[in-house]
Amino acid sequence: MIVAFYKVGHDGATLVDKAIAWWTSGLKSKFNSEWKKSYSHAEIVFSDGVMISCSPREGDVRAKKHTKSDDHWDYLDLSGLDEETARAFADTQVGKKYDWLGVAGFVIGVRENEKRWFCSELSTKVLQIGGCIKLGDITPARVSPNRLYTLLKRR
Numbered sequence: 586m587i588v589a590f591y592k593v594g595h596d597g598a599t600l601v602d603k604a605i606a607w608w609t610s611g612l613k614s615k616f617n618s619e620w621k622k623s624y625s626h627a628e629i630v631f632s633d634g635v636m637i638s639c640s641p642r643e644g645d646v647r648a649k650k651h652t653k654s655d656d657h658w659d660y661l662d663l664s665g666l667d668e669e670t671a672r673a674f675a676d677t678q679v680g681k682k683y684d685w686l687g688v689a690g691f692v693i694g695v696r697e698n699e700k701r702w703f704c705s706e707l708s709t710k711v712l713q714i715g716g717c718i719k720l721g722d723i724t725p726a727r728v729s730p731n732r733l734y735t736l737l738k739r740r
Contacts (some may be wrong), residue, residue, distance in 0.1 A: 586668045586715065587638065587677065588708060589651060590659045590734050591694035597657060597735075601641065603680040604703050605688075609729030617629070624730040627708045629675065631668060637711065639683050639702045646681045646702055663717055672713030678707060687726055705730045712737075 589661040592598070602625035610620035628638035628651060636651035653660075684701035702710075709725035712718045716735065730735070 586632060586663050586666055587630045587669065588663060588733070588737060589628045589630050590624040590661070590713070590730055591628075591655070592657060592659060593623060593625050594621045595657055604625070605729075606711065606731070609731050611731075613666045618675055625735055627730040627733050629671070629708050629711045630660075631675075637707070638704050639707050640704055641683055641685070644683050646678045646707060648676065648679050659734070661734070662735070663712070663715075666715040666717050668715060671711050674714040675707075677709050684685070705733045709733055710716045718729070 593602050593603065598606075603621075605625040606623045609621045610623050613622065614620045617637045626638070626640055628636040632650045634650055636649050637646065637648050639646040642724070682701045684698060686705045687698060687701060687706060695730040699710075704724040705728050708726065709718060709723060709728040713723070713725070717740070
């Protein structure tokens with residue numbers, strides 16, 4: 586199992602991607618342009634190449650084949666987790682809607698709602714279920730793609 590992080594520092598990144606990366610980057614990064622090296626999206630990619638995520642582009646949780654691209658994505662390998670349990674949970678989330686209000690929670694403090702997901706919130710929950718992040722240590726609704734990347738790099 587790997588986690589894929591969508592980079593905003595390439596020509597294909599949209600204005601929404603850049604806004605997410607800027608908003609969820611640290612204060613120092615906002616002003617020294619380091620946010621341009623950060624992430625706007627995260628996906629869990631299982632060993633069979635199928636990814637699970639939720640994005641505003643699709644509007645709901647989906648499972649589909651991930652197209653590997655080192656130009657647009659950074660990857661962290663998390664082999665050795667309980668992929669079967671994580672996948673079973675992830676599969677039950679397919680079709681749930683994108684959580685626009687949850688994304689706004691970074692600004693206005695909205696509570697977690699497991700009927701809707703945004704990308705890094707779902708990825709964090711899947712990783713908790715798979716045993717990578719301790720349940721209860723982190724509230725998935727408070728995890729941006731940039732924060733998830735930092736948490737996993739420290740692992």
